[in-house]
Amino acid sequence: DAKTTQPNSMESNEEEPVHLPCNHSTISGTDYIHWYRQLPSQGPEYVIHGLTSNVNNRMASLAIAEDRKSSTLILHRATLRDAAVYYCILRGVNNYGQNFVFGPGTRLSVLP
């Protein structure tokens, strides 16, 4: 799987938008961009994924650069419950059943 680079930590105020960046300059054409998050003392949970177009779901939005070398996870209104470690992961169609590589991720702190 191609490598991703994320900031170690970010901070946000409650009810403000949060933009979590991810760089993936070696992404291949068939790699999906996945985001997972891990709340304290829990296992990671799926947030969103995309291939080329921007994506929205009830949890977040995913903005993908036109060249696909970077992406941004957008939390529209951060809540205290959004404090977690966020992982950006690339996953290609040839990697099914193999290692989902979880790097250190971005630790998001949300201030009241």
Added chain:
Amino acid sequence: NAGVTQTPKFRILKIGQSMTLQCAQDMNHNYMYWYRQDPGMGLKLIYYSVGAGITDKGEVPNGYNVSRSTTEDFPLRLELAAPSQTSVYFCASSYLSGGYEKLFFGSGTQLSVL
């Protein structure tokens, strides 16, 4: 649906003891995984399975064994516990949909080896 269920939630072992961490999923997923997470670190893959009867090593398999006799169950065995195996263990399963793979995690087992 219960999803991915791990037992026990906590366990303390003495050096040299053995134990089995249980993992069961009720979503009929073919793919299952065992990860460990040390404090402040990301997850590292121990073993994975693409279906009943098929298992393979991940990044850090030494000191562990697995079996997959059914689609639902994927137990992880520690034979001779060592302090280096103190960690939080997560089991996960996944399915393929529309060309992407979505992971579902259990709530973890916190293991201390003293």
